[in-house]
Amino acid sequence: MELKALILRAPGINRDADAALACELAGARPERVHVNRVAEGSVKLADYALLVIPGGFSYGDHLGAGRLLAVDLIHRLGEELERFVADGRPVIGICNGFQVLVKAGLLPGPTRQPPRVTLTTNESCQFECRWVQLEAVSNSRCLFTRGIEHPIEVPVAHGEGRIAVRDQATLDELEAAGLVALRYVGEGYPANPNGSPHNIAGLCNAQGNVLGLMPHPENAVLPHQHPRWTREPSRREGDGLQIFRNAVRYAASL
Numbered sequence: 001m002e003l004k005a006l007i008l009r010a011p012g013i014n015r016d017a018d019a020a021l022a023c024e025l026a027g028a029r030p031e032r033v034h035v036n037r038v039a040e041g042s043v044k045l046a047d048y049a050l051l052v053i054p055g056g057f058s059y060g061d062h063l064g065a066g067r068l069l070a071v072d073l074i075h076r077l078g079e080e081l082e083r084f085v086a087d088g089r090p091v092i093g094i095c096n097g098f099q100v101l102v103k104a105g106l107l108p109g110p111t112r113q114p115p116r117v118t119l120t121t122n123e124s125c126q127f128e129c130r131w132v133q134l135e136a137v138s139n140s141r142c143l144f145t146r147g148i149e150h151p152i153e154v155p156v157a158h159g160e161g162r163i164a165v166r167d168q169a170t171l172d173e174l175e176a177a178g179l180v181a182l183r184y185v186g187e188g189y190p191a192n193p194n195g196s197p198h199n200i201a202g203l204c205n206a207q208g209n210v211l212g213l214m215p216h217p218e219n220a221v222l223p224h225q226h227p228r229w230t231r232e233p234s235r236r237e238g239d240g241l242q243i244f245r246n247a248v249r250y251a252a253s254l
């Protein structure tokens with residue numbers, strides 16, 4: 001049976017087509033759906049196996065990147081989304097989508113708890129747009145990064161990607177609970193493009209079925225998207241595709 005992926009659209013979201021392509025290459029059938037269609041009930045989240053919140057500048061990043069779409073998630077999708085997550089279905093938030101999930105309290109979770117983590121302006125105070133190396137954290141609960149044993153290369157493009165935590169205890173807890181899913185490889189800037197502590201690039205929830213990450217795996221799915229594709233012709237696909245394939249495989253197993 002073909003699995004359907006809901007790619008959530010909202011004003012200012014701009015990487016929905018890229019996310020749709022990644023889902024399609026991973027074996028799912030993507031549908032790009034405006035958040036209003038879900039909120040009014042004409043599209044039901046429960047009809048989908050996978051939810052993607054793509055990158056972009058939702059609502060123009062007003063009040064902080066991801067903040068206003070997070071309000072939509074909490075107040076307009078609310079229980080439907082909570083049920084989707086509680087059912088164990090995979091949710092991936094990419095860049096702006098990660099900011100949305102964090103500001104909605106879905107990451108690191110649990111929901112309805114006071115926020116302990118946020119994403120804020122890069123340490124460099126500028127928009128960072130380049131390719132980075134990422135490693136999957138081996139003790140992570142994340143289902144999207146399974147089997148990724150070597151560093152992968154994907155691009156970043158963000159202005160507000162720095163993780164800020166309430167205190168050191170929160171950071172220790174994220175690590176100990178296996179909620180850190182991905183890290184930038186290398187020491188300091190520019191390997192870590194935003195100054196996130198412990199080089200954190202992505203977080204998951206305790207169930208492992210919600211992942212948010214600042215880099216863009218959906219822009220690293222085809223061989224020629226890589227900057228060295230002419231010099232490394234052996235590359236058969238982009239490194240980011242594994243993340244989508246894991247999601248589709250997992251969704252199929254539910």
Ligand SMILES: NC(=O)CC[C@H](N)C(=O)O
Pocket residue numbers: 054055056057058061065094095096097157158159160161
């Ligand atoms: N590419 C993106 O999703 C960018 C996210 C957000 N608008 C930022 O600048 O941080």
